[in-house]
Amino acid sequence: xxxxxxxxxxxxxxxxxxxxxxxxxxxxxxxxxxxxxxxxxxxxxxxxxxxxxxxxxxxxxxxxxxxxxxxxxxxxxxxxxxxxxxxxxxxxxxxxxxxxxxxxxxxxxxxxxxxxxxxxxxxxxxxxxxxxxxxxxxxxxxxxxxxxxxxxxxxxxxxxxxxxxxxxxxxxxxxxxxxxxxxxxxxxxxxxxxxxxxxxxxxxxxxxxxxx
Numbered sequence: 001x002x003x004x005x006x007x008x009x010x011x012x013x014x015x016x017x018x019x020x021x022x023x024x025x026x027x028x029x030x031x032x033x034x035x036x037x038x039x040x041x042x043x044x045x046x047x048x049x050x051x052x053x054x055x056x057x058x059x060x061x062x063x064x065x066x067x068x069x070x071x072x073x074x075x076x077x078x079x080x081x082x083x084x085x086x087x088x089x090x091x092x093x094x095x096x097x098x099x100x101x102x103x104x105x106x107x108x109x110x111x112x113x114x115x116x117x118x119x120x121x122x123x124x125x126x127x128x129x130x131x132x133x134x135x136x137x138x139x140x141x142x143x144x145x146x147x148x149x150x151x152x153x154x155x156x157x158x159x160x161x162x163x164x165x166x167x168x169x170x171x172x173x174x175x176x177x178x179x180x181x182x183x184x185x186x187x188x189x190x191x192x193x194x195x196x197x198x199x200x201x202x203x204x205x206x207x208x209x210x211x212x
Contacts, residue, residue, distance in 0.1 A: 017056035039180040046184035058199030067115035074107030102139040129196035133188030
């Protein structure tokens with residue numbers, strides 16, 4: 001019974017994190033949201049996706065102890081996103097809004113660190129967290145490049161009425177937004193270390209909770 005409960009806890013966490021990452025990705029590629037908020041949207045969602053990825057992948061990786069598990073977790077996120085995008089297509093979204101597997105390279109880096117440091121958790125947290133945080137915004141930009149021009153798409157597919165909190169703002173052209181990839185990578189590299197540590201700790205807490 002305890003083994004069954006522990007496995008359920010484990011898989012429930014994986015599903016929750018992966019689903020939330022999927023929703024964040026859809027919003028980051030949403031032409032309505034992107035058209036209004038431009039690079040602000042890109043930076044915020046790049047960071048949020050990075051943190052969701054690293055906490056779930058680290059938890060999964062340390063849970064199994066098998067290098068390659070983080071990449072598998074990223075594959076789960078990718079498939080979830082494809083399925084969810086398919087559902088959104090049925091609601092009238094354009095089919096050229098594709099999702100490239102942007103998480104897989106970051107997951108591979110996490111696995112590589114875990115393998116190269118002989119499963120050292122502290123190295124995984126420090127080096128793995130930094131590499132994921134720096135790499136995902138870059139790959140997220142690749143995903144954005146593959147998508148049709150947001151402005152063009154916005155004209156083809158008129159927006160619904162926006163709620164007050166989504167009121168468009170003027171595009172921000174300043175020192176922080178001249179390089180959204182650098183801003184997302186810098187913030188992500190710092191924050192991902194903390195989230196990687198949380199992923200490892202969650203694994204420990206899960207075992208302790210189930211052993212209690």
